[in-house]
Amino acid sequence: MNFELKSLDLAGASAQVCDALILLVPAGFKPGRDPLAALIGQALKAGDLDTKAGKLLALYRPAQAKAGRVLLVGAGDGTPRQVRLAVHAALGALRCGTPAVKKLVLGFTLAPQAGAVRAAVQTVADNSYVYTTTKSKAEGRSLARVTLGVPKAVEAKAEFAQASAAVAGIELAKEWANRPANHATPTDLAQAARALAKFPKISCQVLGPREVAKLKMGAFMAVAQGSEQPLRFIVLQYKGAPAAQAPTVLVGKGISFDTGGISIKPAAEMDEMKFDMGGAASVLGVFRALGELKPAINVVGLIPSCENMPDGRAVKPGDVVTSMSGQTIEILNTDAEGRLVLCDALSYAERYQPQAVVDIATLTGACVIALGAVRSGLFSPSDELAQKLLKAGETAQDLCWRMPLDDDYAEGLKSNFADVGNVAGRAGGAITAAKFLQRFTAKFPWAHLDIAGTAWKSGAAKGSTGRPVGLLLEFLLAQQTPVKSARRKA
Numbered sequence: 001m002n003f004e005l006k007s008l009d010l011a012g013a014s015a016q017v018c019d020a021l022i023l024l025v026p027a028g029f030k031p032g033r034d035p036l037a038a039l040i041g042q043a044l045k046a047g048d049l050d051t052k053a054g055k056l057l058a059l060y061r062p063a064q065a066k067a068g069r070v071l072l073v074g075a076g077d078g079t080p081r082q083v084r085l086a087v088h089a090a091l092g093a094l095r096c097g098t099p100a101v102k103k104l105v106l107g108f109t110l111a112p113q114a115g116a117v118r119a120a121v122q123t124v125a126d127n128s129y130v131y132t133t134t135k136s137k138a139e140g141r142s143l144a145r146v147t148l149g150v151p152k153a154v155e156a157k158a159e160f161a162q163a164s165a166a167v168a169g170i171e172l173a174k175e176w177a178n179r180p181a182n183h184a185t186p187t188d189l190a191q192a193a194r195a196l197a198k199f200p201k202i203s204c205q206v207l208g209p210r211e212v213a214k215l216k217m218g219a220f221m222a223v224a225q226g227s228e229q230p231l232r233f234i235v236l237q238y239k240g241a242p243a244a245q246a247p248t249v250l251v252g253k254g255i256s257f258d259t260g261g262i263s264i265k266p267a268a269e270m271d272e273m274k275f276d277m278g279g280a281a282s283v284l285g286v287f288r289a290l291g292e293l294k295p296a297i298n299v300v301g302l303i304p305s306c307e308n309m310p311d312g313r314a315v316k317p318g319d320v321v322t323s324m325s326g327q328t329i330e331i332l333n334t335d336a337e338g339r340l341v342l343c344d345a346l347s348y349a350e351r352y353q354p355q356a357v358v359d360i361a362t363l364t365g366a367c368v369i370a371l372g373a374v375r376s377g378l379f380s381p382s383d384e385l386a387q388k389l390l391k392a393g394e395t396a397q398d399l400c401w402r403m404p405l406d407d408d409y410a411e412g413l414k415s416n417f418a419d420v421g422n423v424a425g426r427a428g429g430a431i432t433a434a435k436f437l438q439r440f441t442a443k444f445p446w447a448h449l450d451i452a453g454t455a456w457k458s459g460a461a462k463g464s465t466g467r468p469v470g471l472l473l474e475f476l477l478a479q480q481t482p483v484k485s486a487r488r489k490a
Contacts, residue, residue, distance in 0.1 A: 001128065001146065001167070003121060005160045008149030010037045013107040014065040016147065020101045021067035022090045024108050024120075026078035027051045035064040040072060040109070050074050053082040054089035067105065069094070080115035080397055084123045091127035100142035107149035117156045119397060120148060121163035122170070122470065129171060131178045131463060165292035166396075166473055170466030173278075173285030177456065177464035181257035181274045186232040186305035189254060189277065192284055193234045193303065199291025201240050207233040217304075217344035218322040219329055223337040224306035226261060226314025233345075236283070236301035238290045246355040247298035248476060249444075251345045253338045253361035254280030254305030261308045261334030262316055275464060276338070278455030279360035280305055285469040286476070297479050300352050304341040308334070320418045324348065325440055330418035338363050339422060339436050346440040356385055356445045358475075359437065360468065361452075366429030368453035375401040376468055377450035379434035385445050392475035398468050400449060403431060410435040 006012075013021060014036040023040070029051065031041025039062065043049035049057040053076035062070055073090045076082030087106070094101050106120060124146055132138030150156045176184055176192055190206040197204040212221060212233050224231035234254070237247075255276040259265060265273065283301040290299060315321070319331050321340075324347040329340065338361050349357050367377040376393075378400040380386040386402050393400045409431045412424025420439060424432035434448050454467045 001125060001141065002144060003160075003164050003167070004145070004147045005153050005156060006147055006149050007151065007153040008107055009151060010034055010107070010109060013105060013149050016105045017066045018103045018105045018147070019067070020069045020071065020094055020104050021065055022071045022073060022087070022104065022106045024073055024075040024083060024086055024106070025049065025051055026075040026082075026110055029109055039064050043072060052076060053085040056089060056093055058093065078110065078113050078116060080113070080119035083112070083116045084119040084397060087120050087123040088127060091124065102142055103145045104143060105147045105149060108151065111151050112156065115159070115395060115397070117148065117150065117159045118163040118166070121160065122167055125167040125171065129174060131174070133175065133179060134183055162293065162473070162477065165289040166470050168292055169285035169289030169469045169473060172288045173281040173466040173469050174464040176284060177275050177278050177281040179274070181307070184256055184274065184277065185229050186254065186256055186307070187230065189256065189280060189303065189305050190232040190234050193236055196236065196284065196287050196291060201238055201294060202287060202291055203237045203239075205235040207235070215324055215348065216322070217324045219324070219340040220304050220306070220344040222315040222319070222321040222331065223261070223308055223340050226311045227307035227309040229256070229307050231304070231306035234301070234303035234305060236287050238287060238299040240290070240294060241296045241298045245298050247300045247352050248479065249300040249302060249349045249352055249354045249357040250283050250286060250472065251302045251342060251349060251357060251359040252279035252281070252283035253277065253342055253359070253363065254303040255338060255341065256305055256307055258308045258335070258337065259310055261310050261314050261337060263333045263335040264310055265335060269458065272456065272458060272462070275456040276362050277305065278362045278451055278464065281464065282360050282451070282467070282469050282472065285466060286472045289469065289473050290476070293477070295477055295480050297476055299476060300349070300354070302345045302349060304345045306341065308337045323440070327420060327439065328418040330415040330421045332421050333423045336423045336433070339433055342437055343440045346437065346446070350443050354444050356447070357441065358389070358447045358449065358472070360449045360472070362455050363450045364430040364433050364452055366426070367450040370403070370430055371401055371453055373453045373457070375399040376454045376471070377430055378402045378447060379405055379431070379450070380447035381405055381438065382445045382447065385447050388478065389447055389471065389475055392478060393468070393471045396470035396474040398470035400468070400471065403434070405431065405434060405438065
């Protein structure tokens with residue numbers, strides 16, 4: 001999709017030739033003298049338009065504008081959340097109309113608050129996204145061009161650029177998470193990662209079974225051994241700062257399909273286990289956005305990718321494997337495989353001497369029960385790191401919620417036959433999974449994002465959400481050191 005930012009007041013917006021014009025009208029709007037502003041004022045005075053977020057007044061070819069359709073939309077108090085609700089409602093109304101909207105102008109009638117431009121851009125993209133890759137007669141996104149009008153474009157330029165880059169990353173994450181497992185194998189994911197190396201400052205290395213065996217990633221290899229598809233360990237690096245600056249490492253769970261292995265899942269909705277590489281997809285998406293923005297930071301992306309299948313070579317409940325860290329693990333449930341591939345990737349992350357490591361995984365159904373689809377679960381022993389991620393989520397409107405990590409939760413992971421078991425029963429399942437991962441993070445600040453409830457939607461709207469690309473991107477960009485302007489010598 002082609003986004004454009006323009007300086008437009010209401011008179012300028014009314015002169016735009018387009019299929020549809022959406023105007024966001026927040027509380028406190030004061031009509032000016034131009035005809036369109038006067039019309040909005042009359043509608044508000046008559047009660048035909050309400051500034052409550054999402055309230056609509058549709059106009060067909062009004063004399064006051066050159067657009068085919070005009071939607072006046074209440075934007076509440078103008079916060080990013082209210083703008084998101086308003087744009088979502090407007091796009092929903094436009095989808096019901098014919099013909100399809102190809103050229104859209106979205107105008108702010110007042111100067112947008114911080115974050116509102118990003119909310120508008122990402123909501124337009126989200127509402128117009130269409131998956132087409134495996135359809136024989138696909139009708140793609142009809143909306144081709146979006147002009148975002150604000151009173152002063154120069155003031156919104158940086159936020160608009162970040163929003164556009166985030167959309168590119170989110171849509172790459174959606175693309176790969178939405179693909180069926182036979183079109184998104186570990187080898188396919190590796191190719192997608194290699195394609196990102198076309199961007200400046202991004203490099204990619206892909207390790208296969210032999211290299212992983214040399215690294216002694218016994219937990220990762222155990223999960224992969226039941227599949228015909230060879231595992232891939234993907235290493236992405238973005239180098240935008242001096243080498244002396246320690247990188248942030250993102251570790252994305254890349255189970256390209258999860259049957260549960262020998263502990264096989266029920267048949268109902270098993271097709272949705274193609275989304276079990278949502279963490280990996282989000283890492284790809286973040287690197288796509290970094291390639292656009294070129295920030296002055298260093299980032300490493302690690303993706304352990306394989307299938308979890310139940311053939312005659314598959315790991316069995318009760319088997320004991322040795323992880324890269326040297327710790328032995330009793331695999332009590334083969335459907336708790338995500339933590340097995342992640343623990344070896346976390347051990348690998350040590351070599352970068354990172355300033356922080358964040359793993360992202362569709363890890364537990366327990367997190368879905370705890371938090372639903374609104375917030376991702378956040379686990380970290382570091383208050384500082386947790387606060388940064390929480391703040392990033394609030395800013396990006398990609399929310400998370402901090403969960404406990406009391407040592408008492410690890411009691412159930414004790415094993416009579418290994419250093420640790422890979423499950424600890426149903427109670428507190430999201431927390432005990434995080435406690436398992438914590439065993440492999442002693443050498444760096446660490447956080448875990450359980451995105452099992454937020455990475456995709458089920459039912460009629462089934463598909464990837466692209467989360468938490470927005471959160472992660474905001475978190476990384478906040479690490480940039482502000483450039484100090486040189487003082488002019490007297």
